Amino acid sequence: MGNFFDLDAWREQQRIAGINRKITDLQGDIEDYETAKQEVETAKTDCGSEKDDWQETSGKMSDRQVKKTGTFEGEMAESLEGYISDAEEENSTAIGKVESLVSCLETQIDAIDTRISELNSEIISLRNQI
DSSP states (O other), X not given: OHHHHHHHHHHHHHHHHHHHXXXXXXXXXXXXXXXXXXXXXXHHHHHHHHHHHHHHHHXXXXXXXXXXXXXXXXXXXXXXHHHHHHHHXXXXXXXXXXXXXXXXXXXXXXXXXXXXXXXHHHHHHHHHTO
């Protein structure tokens, strides 16, 4: 009878060891997701800063007056005004795209947080089996 008890104890030890390996693997996955999250957060911050810089520059550019009496008049003033208008439009489009990118990065961060939460729930469930 002692051998059966020892076999049962050995099986239980193996079961627990398997659960602990799964927990260790999941913890490694969580670390990978945390690293990825930090990288996405950094990209989001960088994009937000660049967008803010562009908005500031665009604002300064739109405040400039190209048509100045006695200096820039006629065809040259019209050309310069057109270039500035085109540049403002391009900046506005770029700013909109960056805002969209920042939003997508935020969505990705939320998805990573959700996955981390799921992995933590799996770990809790596994620990409850021990």
